[in-house]
Amino acid sequence: MSTLMFSDDDLRQIVQRVGIDVIMDELVQRLFDALAAFDPQVTEIPTRAGFHYDTPVTGLIEWMPLLEKQRSVVMKVVGYHPDSPETLQLPTILSNLSKYDPSTGRLVALMDGTFLTAMRTGAASAVASRVLADPDSSTIGLIGCGAQAVTQLHALSRCFDLNSVLIYDVDQRAMDSFTQRIRAFAPRSLPIRQESLAELVAASDILCVATSVGIGEGPVFDFTDVRPALHVNAVGSDFPGKTEVPKALLLDSFVCADTRDQAMREGECQQLSADQVAADLPEVVKQAARFERFRSHKTVFDSTGWALEDQVAMDLMLELAGDLGIGTEVHIECVSEDPRDPYEFIDAGSEQSAVDDKASVTGGV
């Protein structure tokens, strides 16, 4: 009874050996395919729930479970603590992903969800943008230059032929360090320009909004002059009361939510009535040809984060890890040979280590 565990070093090795661009390309394509194939009769995704609190700091810890019937249960546990970068030099998001076998309940695999949340959030915007944004989009505007902005740009740079990136953040340091933080994928020739908010909004073909604006303090830009076919990836709103995009822009746009109910509760769609949310992401991907006509209109993708994205990301990493023989088999569950004897494992003692198969793992997940 073993669990395949991945350390940060294991994920690092996978990324180093496969390449961050290949991983992002795979993730975007697999997410597209998973959305196109999504069947709620086969894959159950309950409403995300969690603990929200104001002490010791403002934050939340949520769980995002998914059942793919007869195949697997994936559970993401994710913390969001917006003060962490400033006060603790930690990311706002810390997370892990675990996978279970629904025929036994066994913990099959465990890995980081921090890096993968950033990757899959970028990939989700790329999928929405592939259908809804003008394919000739070449100017990206980023409002908020934190961790999410990095993967937004990465994912979009893999799907669009960019020739200009406009950035804005209320924190000058975040703007100043941005070029350094995209070195893993951005060609040096790609111009990154700090821009005033109004001019950034006016000049963008695709706008990605991912800020830590406070509850009730949005929107983070005004809807005045925007391009007629502007596509917005609205990433930061994922909490009741937190919104970033002006309601007037939403009302003037085709709005697609990743998952409608959640977006109505936590995302930009809080500002809308149900009939003003035109579609959800599986619908848009399944009928891409039909929805591509909105490429010449203003469109908004309201991204609140969805367990399907996490499942796709985890499965991709598990597959790559299997190919590369990366991962460690650990024995966590205390299982007796006689299933009716919970104490037998105590006597079964040996000197074996918790970790007995370092870097010799393939398949089986």
Place this chain on the structure above:
Amino acid sequence: MSTLMFSDDDLRQIVQRVGIDVIMDELVQRLFDALAAFDPQVTEIPTRAGFHYDTPVTGLIEWMPLLEKQRSVVMKVVGYHPDSPETLQLPTILSNLSKYDPSTGRLVALMDGTFLTAMRTGAASAVASRVLADPDSSTIGLIGCGAQAVTQLHALSRCFDLNSVLIYDVDQRAMDSFTQRIRAFAPRSLPIRQESLAELVAASDILCVATSVGIGEGPVFDFTDVRPALHVNAVGSDFPGKTEVPKALLLDSFVCADTRDQAMREGECQQLSADQVAADLPEVVKQAARFERFRSHKTVFDSTGWALEDQVAMDLMLELAGDLGIGTEVHIECVSEDPRDPYEFIDAGSEQSAVDDKASVTGGV
């Protein structure tokens, strides 16, 4: 950013070094104290939720989260697959426990929940029995001789001066192997007797019921002739439609649920209306002196399993592990030095192992 991980071997070492009796005694006392101190304003325990399915096998995977405000989040993920012992030689319950820091979202610790679920379920019955059963109870009846029966008997044997154990199971093999499975704690002098169901029920001072009876197929015994001060620990009912105890006995007893809403949905209390459930376990423990008067009456503890019990069990093991220097620091979360750079950790690569501090861990949890 590290996580304290416990292998099955780590838990085995803790149990071997501390002793299973000491652990059970501590668990019973700490659970009693935690229930006496329980304040729903401080400790939030949402309703257990999960996936229930009939393919590939009948089973469920549930998550049981708990927030102790400002201190910790504990998440238990637990699978229940009743066919596992017969078809796979695996326990019906497989589980793990994880703990998070609510100031960052960090995964603080991870350990088995299989063994600990069995232990804490026994401890919960012992706590209820300490208040509600006749302190002179000396004959225990066990209906169902599976894994739960072992820890029921263990916990009760630590709180009552037993001189007779009567056992019954529809599976003769489970009865035949029972004495062997309680060797870790039961003195050889303790008489274990296979008994007919009716005679077992009639002769027991305390009855523990923990079977894998199918949905809609209960009760598993008749309410005819029982002792006037019989106390029942009803352990097996934890699923809509699954009940073990005759309704007539419930109606004739003081009924205490571990947690009222859940017991009304999944436990024996499904058979009752809300006003027929006299109390819940925190109430009974907080006002033990008041409820002890029911020791001379028939009483039933409806145990469906509660996250508070898991938190107490996990915290006990973490404390013992800290004392003994057992556990392994692993790096799971991919955290960059610059919290705004999700890709920085990729370059931070080193040859360091996933496991860098084996058996050198103390405190900090």
